[in-house]
Structure formats: C-alpha cells, structure tokens
Amino acid sequence: MKNDTRPLGLFDSGIGGTTIWHAIHKLLPYENTIFLGDSINAPYGQRSKEEIIELSKKNTELLLQQNAKIIIVACNTATTNAVSELRNTYNIPIIGIEPAIKPAALHTKTGKVGVLATQGTLKSKKYTEAQTLYPNVEFINQIGYGIVQLIENGDLYSAELEGLLKSYLTPMIEQNIDHLVLGCTHYPYLLPVLKKFLPSTLKVIDSSEAVAKRTLKILDENNLLKTDKLPGYSKFYTNKDVGILQSFINGSGIAEKLDF
Structure with missing residues (x-):
C-alpha cells in the first residue's frame, strides 16, 4: 500500500x-x-x-x-x-x-422524528426523496432561520440563540418526537444549549x-x-x-x- x-x-x-x-x-x-x-x-x-x-x-x-x-x-x-x-x-x-434521517427513522419508537436544518436542505429534491423511503415515519421539519448567522458571529451562548432554538424545538417535543436530527454541520455546536431544555430521553443525531x-x-x-x-x-x-x-x-x- x-x-x-x-x-x-x-x-x-x-x-x-x-x-x-x-x-x-x-x-x-x-x-x-x-x-x-x-x-x-x-x-x-x-x-x-x-x-x-x-x-x-x-x-x-x-x-x-x-x-x-x-x-x-x-x-x-x-x-x-x-x-x-x-x-x-x-x-x-x-x-x-446528508441529514442522518436513516438511523432516526429505523430506531424511532414514537414514529415521529424532528429534523432541524437549513432551508436549502429541507427544500431540496434529494432530501424530499430521502423521506419517502420511510412512509411509516412522520418527519417534523423545521428550518433553522437565523441559527447559522448567530454561530458564524460567535454568539453560541446568547439568549437570542437559546430563544430561537426553544421556539423551533418546543413544538416538536410537544408532538412527541423521540429523535432530533441536526441537518446542518453548524448545529452540533448547539448541543450544550440543547441539553438545557431537551428531554433527556430524546436522542440527538448528527452526521x-x-x-x-x-x-x-x-x-x-x-x-x-x-x-x-x-x-x-x-x-x-x-x-x-x-x-x-x-x-x-x-x-x-x-x-x-x-x-x-
């Protein structure tokens, strides 16, 4: 070799x-x-x-x-x-x-998976087609408006960012998701903030x-x-x-x- x-x-x-x-x-x-x-x-x-x-x-x-x-x-x-x-x-x-929806879809117990990603990803043909592979899973998609800009500005622990995340993810939690897919490579940096309010039983997945x-x-x-x-x-x-x-x-x- x-x-x-x-x-x-x-x-x-x-x-x-x-x-x-x-x-x-x-x-x-x-x-x-x-x-x-x-x-x-x-x-x-x-x-x-x-x-x-x-x-x-x-x-x-x-x-x-x-x-x-x-x-x-x-x-x-x-x-x-x-x-x-x-x-x-x-x-x-x-x-x-690509967003790691496969492991989430295969392991969900509630049949509901949350996906937080950019507009460009969620509206793409490639992502739309990927979801159709799992007809028995409900994907609750949310565009992360403003998140990338805040991370790029270094505002990772700002009250504004935490407020945005709560507004995006609380409805998903209320709909009983048991997996959250982070569909943007910026988003794993959000984990310390997410742990403050996500249920401990909710599994967070990135690629x-x-x-x-x-x-x-x-x-x-x-x-x-x-x-x-x-x-x-x-x-x-x-x-x-x-x-x-x-x-x-x-x-x-x-x-x-x-x-x-």
Missing part, C-alpha cells in the same frame, strides 16, 4: 464544517487536511441552487489547487444541492453529507461520525491512505473572521485569512 501524503480537502459555507473535521481528525489523525470556511457567503441555505453549485465548484477548485486527494463537502446544503454536479465535473472521490467512517472507507478502497503514521498537518482558511474560526478549532491548527 502506497503512502499518499496529499491532504484531504474539506469545505463548508462557514465554520460549521469544523464539526466534520473534528470527527475525521479523531478517526484519521495521520491524514493531512485543508479546511475552507466560506463564511463571507454564509448561509448557503438561503441561496439559489445555481449559486450553491457555483460556490461549491469554486471551493472544490481551490482545494484541488492545493493538491487535495479527496473532497469532503462538509455542508448539508451544498451536498443536497451540488454534490451530483461536483461528481459529474471532477474526477476525484467526493463525499457528501459527523458517519462521514468520518465513510471517508476512511473511500480512502482505503482507493488506496489513498497516508500510511506513514506520522501526525498530519491541518490548515484552516476563512474569507471572513479568523478569530471566530480559530475559536472553533480548539488549538488544532492556525486559522488564516484567504480571499476566495
């Missing part, structure tokens, strides 16, 4: 994709990584499909210029709207991220661990693993606020400003 030291490339509409980066780095600590946070254009969820495809191609091409051996679309909205176009355009493994396992599988199948067991480097780039990105990577690397 060859030792492929080229980096994994990840991009998101902002800092949310760092939740995916953390999961991948935990599973694959020897891999080199490059992360792009396109915060200046966040949130993608309020943009047209055409805009999302254009931005996703821009990010992908920048990562390819950095010699990325695989692209991880660390953004639910970009995945549901642009991943097919990316796969048709670029001859490189491309991993997408990060599944994406990390999928990345390992694709790298192995394509003989792309870095096998030297030397710690990998991690580069993080944003086109907006370096300080906010730095606060979300917990000393795992140095965030830098890049115009893209």
Whole structure:
C-alpha cells in the first residue's frame, strides 16, 4: 500500500464544517487536511441552487489547487444541492453529507422524528426523496432561520440563540418526537444549549461520525491512505473572521485569512 501524503480537502459555507473535521481528525489523525470556511457567503441555505453549485465548484477548485486527494463537502446544503454536479465535473472521490434521517427513522419508537436544518436542505429534491423511503415515519421539519448567522458571529451562548432554538424545538417535543436530527454541520455546536431544555430521553443525531467512517472507507478502497503514521498537518482558511474560526478549532491548527 502506497503512502499518499496529499491532504484531504474539506469545505463548508462557514465554520460549521469544523464539526466534520473534528470527527475525521479523531478517526484519521495521520491524514493531512485543508479546511475552507466560506463564511463571507454564509448561509448557503438561503441561496439559489445555481449559486450553491457555483460556490461549491469554486471551493472544490481551490482545494484541488492545493493538491487535495479527496473532497469532503462538509455542508448539508451544498451536498443536497451540488454534490451530483461536483461528481459529474471532477474526477476525484467526493463525499457528501446528508441529514442522518436513516438511523432516526429505523430506531424511532414514537414514529415521529424532528429534523432541524437549513432551508436549502429541507427544500431540496434529494432530501424530499430521502423521506419517502420511510412512509411509516412522520418527519417534523423545521428550518433553522437565523441559527447559522448567530454561530458564524460567535454568539453560541446568547439568549437570542437559546430563544430561537426553544421556539423551533418546543413544538416538536410537544408532538412527541423521540429523535432530533441536526441537518446542518453548524448545529452540533448547539448541543450544550440543547441539553438545557431537551428531554433527556430524546436522542440527538448528527452526521459527523458517519462521514468520518465513510471517508476512511473511500480512502482505503482507493488506496489513498497516508500510511506513514506520522501526525498530519491541518490548515484552516476563512474569507471572513479568523478569530471566530480559530475559536472553533480548539488549538488544532492556525486559522488564516484567504480571499476566495
């Protein structure tokens, strides 16, 4: 098996994709990584499909210029709207991220699953089709208006954010959901706030661990693993606020400003 030291490339509409980066780095600590946070254009969820495809191609091409051996679309909205176009355009493994409705649908006891996601994800054809696979499950969908903007601004523990979350999730709880799917890579950062008011019996699911396992599988199948067991480097780039990105990577690397 060859030792492929080229980096994994990840991009998101902002800092949310760092939740995916953390999961991948935990599973694959020897891999080199490059992360792009396109915060200046966040949130993608309020943009047209055409805009999302254009931005996703821009990010992908920048990562390819950095010699990325695989692209991880660390953004639910970009995945549901642009991943097919990316796969048709670029001859490189491309991993997408979708709301983890399958495990929720398979394990629900009440038959009701809450999904909190962006407008771009919930209104996409890909997501709509995914729900039809589980006709006996009622999906209670809620667009997380304003959440991404607050996280991008670093207002993670603000009263405004907590108030928004309560207004979105209380009706779901009242309808007896037993699983809540976080359908945006920004949203796992909400867990400390959610634990303050969600019932302890309600299971919260996100895609990060599944994406990390999928990345390992694709790298192995394509003989792309870095096998030297030397710690990998991690580069993080944003086109907006370096300080906010730095606060979300917990000393795992140095965030830098890049115009893209």
